[in-house]
Amino acid sequence: MTKLAPVLSAHWDEKDSFTLEGYKRHGGYTASAKALAMDPDAVIQLVKDSGLRGRGGAGFPTGMKWGFIPQGDNKDHYLVVNADESEPGTCKDTPLLMANPHVLIEGCIIACHAIRAKHAFIYIRGEVTHVVRRVNQAIADAYAAGILGNGIDVVLHIGAGAYICGEETALLDSLEGFRGQPRLRPPFPAIAGLYARPTVVNNVESIASVPAIIKNGAEWYQSMGTEKSKGTTLYSLSGHVVNPGQFEAPLGITLREILDLAGGVRPGHKLKFWTPGGSSTPLFTDAHLDIPLDYEGVAAAGSMLGTKALQIFDETTCVVRAVLRWTEFYKHESCGKCTPCREGTWWLVQILRDLEAGKGTEADLAKLLDLCDNIMGRSFCALGDGATSPITSSIKYFREEYIAHLTNGACPFDPVASTLFAGAGA
Amino acid sequence: MAYSQEDVQIMESIIKRYPRPRSAIMPLLHYVQSKAGYVTNEGIEAIAKILQLEAAEVTAVSTFYTQYKPTPVGEYHVGVCTNTLCAVMGGDAIFASLKDHLGIENDEVTADGKVSLEHIECNAACDYAPVVMANWEFYDNQTVESAKDLVDSMRAGNPKPPTRGPNKLVTWKEASAVLAGLNDGLAHEGVQAGEPTLLGLKLSKEGK
Numbered sequence: 087m088t089k090l091a092p093v094l095s096a097h098w099d100e101k102d103s104f105t106l107e108g109y110k111r112h113g114g115y116t117a118s119a120k121a122l123a124m125d126p127d128a129v130i131q132l133v134k135d136s137g138l139r140g141r142g143g144a145g146f147p148t149g150m151k152w153g154f155i156p157q158g159d160n161k162d163h164y165l166v167v168n169a170d171e172s173e174p175g176t177c178k179d180t181p182l183l184m185a186n187p188h189v190l191i192e193g194c195i196i197a198c199h200a201i202r203a204k205h206a207f208i209y210i211r212g213e214v215t216h217v218v219r220r221v222n223q224a225i226a227d228a229y230a231a232g233i234l235g236n237g238i239d240v241v242l243h244i245g246a247g248a249y250i251c252g253e254e255t256a257l258l259d260s261l262e263g264f265r266g267q268p269r270l271r272p273p274f275p276a277i278a279g280l281y282a283r284p285t286v287v288n289n290v291e292s293i294a295s296v297p298a299i300i301k302n303g304a305e306w307y308q309s310m311g312t313e314k315s316k317g318t319t320l321y322s323l324s325g326h327v328v329n330p331g332q333f334e335a336p337l338g339i340t341l342r343e344i345l346d347l348a349g350g351v352r353p354g355h356k357l358k359f360w361t362p363g364g365s366s367t368p369l370f371t372d373a374h375l376d377i378p379l380d381y382e383g384v385a386a387a388g389s390m391l392g393t394k395a396l397q398i399f400d401e402t403t404c405v406v407r408a409v410l411r412w413t414e415f416y417k418h419e420s421c422g423k424c425t426p427c428r429e430g431t432w433w434l435v436q437i438l439r440d441l442e443a444g445k446g447t448e449a450d451l452a453k454l455l456d457l458c459d460n461i462m463g464r465s466f467c468a469l470g471d472g473a474t475s476p477i478t479s480s481i482k483y484f485r486e487e488y489i490a491h492l493t494n495g496a497c498p499f500d501p502v503a504s505t506l507f508a509g510a511g512a
Numbered sequence: 513m514a515y516s517q518e519d520v521q522i523m524e525s526i527i528k529r530y531p532r533p534r535s536a537i538m539p540l541l542h543y544v545q546s547k548a549g550y551v552t553n554e555g556i557e558a559i560a561k562i563l564q565l566e567a568a569e570v571t572a573v574s575t576f577y578t579q580y581k582p583t584p585v586g587e588y589h590v591g592v593c594t595n596t597l598c599a600v601m602g603g604d605a606i607f608a609s610l611k612d613h614l615g616i617e618n619d620e621v622t623a624d625g626k627v628s629l630e631h632i633e634c635n636a637a638c639d640y641a642p643v644v645m646a647n648w649e650f651y652d653n654q655t656v657e658s659a660k661d662l663v664d665s666m667r668a669g670n671p672k673p674p675t676r677g678p679n680k681l682v683t684w685k686e687a688s689a690v691l692a693g694l695n696d697g698l699a700h701e702g703v704q705a706g707e708p709t710l711l712g713l714k715l716s717k718e719g720k
Binding site: 174218326397506 | 656
């Protein structure tokens with residue numbers, strides 16, 4: 087019995103899966119037709135009943151988010167789709183949109199109907215030229231076919247290289263034409279979002295999951311997954327494995343099961359550490375292979391399901407080097423608005439660079455943890471919080487390795503050994 | 513450079529996508545980049561004028577986002593992912609060898625103006641690591657040798673096509689127009705998905 091359950095990915099292996107014709111071949115746009123004939127509140131209820139939760143990292147119930155939009159307020163409402171996929175390790179929305187942009191458009195129509203919005207914006211990151219082409223063409227084809235433009239408009243907005251714009255309020259500022267910096271909440275976007283109007287911000291995978299739920303019903307979706315984490319989702323496996331890739335499975339599958347399907351860690355090597363949901367989620371080790379990868383299971387083990395970005399590192403990888411590189415990323419991407427994040431990530435990098443070069447002292451580890459403590463929870467958004475995750479978790483599990491850099495006076499690892507082409511004459 | 517009547521019409525059509533004009537500032541910046549290859553002062557002025565903003569307000573936005581370039585880049589702008597996973601898998605080695613091979617540093621352009629180099633952050637293709645981007649098109653599963661071959665092909669004026677992208681690599685200016693939301697008619701070209709994207713689906717069809 088297969089552990090996989092392709093729903094979103096069910097037809098990605100058809101050459102024309104990204105075209106309107108390819109999408110319609112498997113009942114594309116029948117779910118939106120069905121939803122448009124329903125009372126909007128009934129659509130919200132159905133999505134609530136399905137148990138669908140946000141696939142962008144936080145796991146907030148999608149139907150409940152839609153239900154927060156005030157009704158009868160005589161204001162414009164907006165749907166904004168977060169396609170700014172940039173969390174290190176995360177690579178699910180990008181292939182989804184390349185292979186099937188129409189499922190997102192259909193999801194937008196359904197969501198707009200439910201929250202009484204006439205306008206949806208898809209905010210896609212700017213570093214994916216061909217994905218931009220595919221989504222733009224799909225929108226044009228949907229207009230030409232009369233699917234869009236009859237009361238619901240979808241606009242593609244293309245970003246320009248800023249991780250912070252994946253944070254929903256920074257995304258809204260960016261979409262309004264400003265520097266992408268987070269807003270203080272409350273008010274939440276449901277009350278004052280885009281142009282200070284009630285706005286739902288959902289991840290690509292969340293919205294793309296909706297058409298199948300409308301088509302097959304809440305009970306069908308409920309039948310997959312675990313008690314509080316329903317349905318299927320895309321797990322993205324990368325790193326030191328034999329066969330990396332996308333694995334769509336019911337929530338609750340374990341890394342051991344996914345690794346079995348992927349042929350395991352590369353031959354002759356063993357798992358050292360991994361992220362369950364991108365670099366902002368605390369690291370796991372080989373002690374966590376059997377944790378159910380659902381929202382509750384991962385949280386109970388001290389991390390977060392996040393974006394289900396399973397980055398696998400084997401024993402050749404220096405954890406200090408890995409953490410330093412992620413920390414440099416957070417420093418670079420900090421928008422500078424809040425002092426603890428702007429200054430804190432700068433200091434984290436200084437200390438980690440010394441440690442990686444074997445130049446620090448053991449007291450620097452305490453200093454790192456103290457800095458993390460002063461960054462965590464002290465800024466408008468979670469970027470700074472995310473920056474602390476790899477540091478605190480790596481010190482928790484690999485303190486000796488940090489110390490070994492100091493006693494050795496240098497990094498004890500050979501970076502060549504961890505490359506994909508190690509030993510291949512590169 | 514001066515903007516033609518046609519350019520202004522395109523800029524106005526970009527503004528019409530949005531309920532409020534200021535929202536068009538980002539696609540307009542991509543658009544002026546498609547004309548000059550980078551964000552020129554003239555481009556900033558043109559956007560400020562059409563949106564009725566101060567030039568400083570447009571500059572403030574332009575300088576926030578790394579894809580808007582304040583100086584010219586190459587006809588082919590090459591980005592090597594050196595975020596943790598790609599770096600460990602070979603991205604660091606690829607970036608170092610390209611710098612050496614091209615004789616340029618990060619954020620520099622070759623003397624012939626063909627190739628520029630930048631180390632980039634995670635580009636959402638980790639299952640294809642190590643990843644190299646050119647004009648923001650995917651070049652998957654790169655090695656030191658394949659990346660050198662790629663930049664050589666660019667300098668020879670016949671760049672290798674992307675792994676998941678159109679049949680032919682477009683220029684930096686052409687790609688910038690796509691990022692301004694203009695349709696270049698190439699969406700149908702290239703694969704719908706690479707092998708890693710399809711792995712789970714394939715295994716499930718095999719009953720695994």
